[in-house]
Amino acid sequence: MQIKESKQGEVLILTISEHLDSATATVFESRLLGLVDRGERKIVIDCGSLEYVNSAGLKVFLLAAKRLEPLGGKLVLCALAPSVLMIFEMIGFTRIMKIVPSLDDALKALGGEAAPA
């Protein structure tokens, strides 16, 4: 798995790719929760290049969303591949997390401006 980080205004964008599984979830967890601890409150996870996620990876999204909520923060996921989105639906995360089709939608959901074309 690869993780890239960028900032657009107040919004922190993490782009993750390839496999988010039992072997890689701990790295993603410490990175994402570290950002929350550092004070980031508006976080987008761009899953456009994410090919695979298992329950170890799903737990990281849940942990981060749960930690952000009482802090007044928000986690938005975008651009999930159909096979990945299916897993989020199966586990009921589409009810409790903001999941949108594109990065632009994610930025709009967090009150920011759309990315420059």
Add this chain to the structure above:
Amino acid sequence: MHEGSITVRLPADLREIERLNRIVRQFGDLHEVPSRVLYAVNLALDEVVTNVVRHGFDDATGQEIEAQVIARSGEVTTEIADAGRDFNPLKVPPPNLEAPLAERTLGGLGIHLIRSLMDGIDYRRENGKNVLTMRKRIR
């Protein structure tokens, strides 16, 4: 789909799961298992092996897990055997999918995925081993 089977013995190590998935993918391609079925089988295998490695042993070093995948008569069957502690995943309570975010807990997600992805799951304890059999139909 062509009939056939493959048996993989792997060390009880999370880093081995990607290799197992690669082998099963090759088997699936060779036997023309539909990609939707192959995806489900691989994810379910991943979840089971993850559970065994994480919780099956006090020390997983040197332990092995055996995974068998069988393509036959309209379904793909997988059987996973481990000599870890007695554990029947079918007894794990399902997560509450209706709960609000603050009340959602981290447990039981993997087992729930397996139940959702597979058409049939059986567990037995046999000769000191956990044996989990999962079936996925080719529709």
